[in-house]
Amino acid sequence: MSRFEEIFRTGEIPLYLAPMSGFTDIAFRELCKEHGADVLVSEFVQSEPLIRGRERTWRDVDFTPGQRPMGIQIFGANPDSMARAAALLENRLYPDFIDINFGCPARKVVEQNAGSGLLKDLPLLEKVARAVVSAVPATSVTAKMRLGWDSHAFVHIEAAKRLEGAGVRVLAVHGRTKAQGYSGEADWEKIAEVVRAVQIPVVGNGDIRDAETALRRVRETGVSGLMIGRGALGKPWLFSQIKNALSGNAESGAETPTTEAVFSTLLRYAETLAKTRGDAGTQNIRWLLARLHPFTYGVVGGKRVRAELASCTTLDDLRRLLEKN
Numbered sequence: 072m073s074r075f076e077e078i079f080r081t082g083e084i085p086l087y088l089a090p091m092s093g094f095t096d097i098a099f100r101e102l103c104k105e106h107g108a109d110v111l112v113s114e115f116v117q118s119e120p121l122i123r124g125r126e127r128t129w130r131d132v133d134f135t136p137g138q139r140p141m142g143i144q145i146f147g148a149n150p151d152s153m154a155r156a157a158a159l160l161e162n163r164l165y166p167d168f169i170d171i172n173f174g175c176p177a178r179k180v181v182e183q184n185a186g187s188g189l190l191k192d193l194p195l196l197e198k199v200a201r202a203v204v205s206a207v208p209a210t211s212v213t214a215k216m217r218l219g220w221d222s223h224a225f226v227h228i229e230a231a232k233r234l235e236g237a238g239v240r241v242l243a244v245h246g247r248t249k250a251q252g253y254s255g256e257a258d259w260e261k262i263a264e265v266v267r268a269v270q271i272p273v274v275g276n277g278d279i280r281d282a283e284t285a286l287r288r289v290r291e292t293g294v295s296g297l298m299i300g301r302g303a304l305g306k307p308w309l310f311s312q313i314k315n316a317l318s319g320n321a322e323s324g325a326e327t328p329t330t331e332a333v334f335s336t337l338l339r340y341a342e343t344l345a346k347t348r349g350d351a352g353t354q355n356i357r358w359l360l361a362r363l364h365p366f367t368y369g370v371v372g373g374k375r376v377r378a379e380l381a382s383c384t385t386l387d388d389l390r391r392l393l394e395k396n
């Protein structure tokens with residue numbers, strides 16, 4: 072058992088930051104780690120660009136030693152390419168785990184039979200998992216999946232058993248079908264069915280936005296870990312709130328930060344993010360503005376800041392905007 076997998080033996084419920092393309096960059100992961108996220112995963116990257124050595128793709132999976140345990144998520148439907156990409160990642164970056172994406176519903180991904188497209192072809196899904204597992208003997212392989220293609224084709228139990236049989240060590244389950252996209256509600260009863268069907272740790276995912284829900288989901292389903300996505304956008308402190316609730320601390324609501332603290336976190340995030348692309352105060356930061364929006368929801372003055380963000384071009388513009396609010 073790898074050191075990463077031992078996290079599931081401590082008796083505590085590890086909290087994952089869900090991979091979210093366009094949001095869970097190295098700087099946002101850093102913030103979530105500071106606030107108690109236990110496990111981080113890169114945004115998904117396709118196997119082929121990794122093999123071709125595309126610089127931007129390799130930059131997207133970069134992480135700092137402090138972010139461990141850290142996983143890199145890959146997607147693709149070709150077992151050979153997936154195996155090659157995984158081996159390259161193991162050799163160059165030594166991630167704590169390599170995660171395979173069997174959940175992405177985006178058209179450009181499922182058109183290639185990748186992501187949730189593989190939920191329609193379980194023999195191929197299993198082949199991809201087996202190929203990756205045998206390519207990285209020193210690294211845990213994990214997977215993240217949805218419940219099935221649509222409500223006429225739930226495959227969560229069969230897929231989970233096949234993945235376990237292929238050597239996948241931890242399984243994250245987002246309780247929706249591909250057809251649901253992000254609509255409706257995650258079905259945690261079906262997540263519980265997966266927990267009962269396999270021996271490996273199951274990490275539950277879907278619609279956790281507060282500590283109370285997190286606690287209830289753990290009690291109701293027996294999941295070994297929780298994965299939190301949209302609820303943490305602009306609210307990295309959600310992790311410490313959930314941690315407190317899971318450890319029985321009744322004061323779990325106490326750490327909701329003031330507006331001032333939220334804006335100071337937003338600025339620090341923007342500064343760290345700008346640095347990851349070598350931008351100094353005077354350089355153009357327009358590319359990162361959309362990532363700041365979630366911090367402006369639900370805080371006093373947030374609407375105005377959000378509207379005015381559009382006119383910021385540099386970090387100094389951003390500092391002036393936040394000082395005024």
Ligand SMILES: Cc1cc2nc3c(=O)[nH]c(=O)nc-3n(C[C@H](O)[C@H](O)[C@H](O)COP(=O)(O)O)c2cc1C
Pocket residue numbers: 089090091092093094113114115144172174175215245276277278279298299300301302
């Ligand atoms: C903007 C966005 C990007 C996402 N990108 C990924 C991704 O790269 N890989 C992945 O496995 N899931 C991705 N997801 C799905 C999330 O990881 C998660 O499964 C989903 O949002 C449900 O969890 P939540 O209700 O806590 O947000 C993405 C979701 C969103 C909203």
